[in-house]
Amino acid sequence: MNEVEIQAGHTVLSGNLTIPKNAVALVLFAHGSGSSRHSPRNQFVARTLNDAGLGTLLFDLLAQEEEALDMRTREHRFNIGLLAERLVHATKWAKP
Numbered sequence: 001m002n003e004v005e006i007q008a009g010h011t012v013l014s015g016n017l018t019i020p021k022n023a024v025a026l027v028l029f030a031h032g033s034g035s036s037r038h039s040p041r042n043q044f045v046a047r048t049l050n051d052a053g054l055g056t057l058l059f060d061l062l063a064q065e066e067e068a069l070d071m072r073t074r075e076h077r078f079n080i081g082l083l084a085e086r087l088v089h090a091t092k093w094a095k096p
Helices: 040-051 064-073 080-094
Strands: 002-008 011-018 025-031 054-060
Touching: 002 054, 002 080, 011 040, 011 080, 025 040, 025 080, 040 054, 054 080
Parallel strands: 025 054
Antiparallel strands: 002 011, 011 054
């Protein structure tokens, strides 16, 4: 597993990239408020996919500061435009 940074406009998103030898595809796990790439459940699913020959990119749609603000204000969790834009940036980042 490699920790990666994904430039998303003026924000940098953190992620964990795992590409097994001879991977046939890459699965993106996008995490919003209330979950993260560190979730044991998400990591278990990612390991299972890795064992099946699939690469995984677990990343957070919110930067750490945004997540902290969202936990208090709920400002970002339903901002579909922002979250979709972040997903587009991560998808473009992941393409070869």
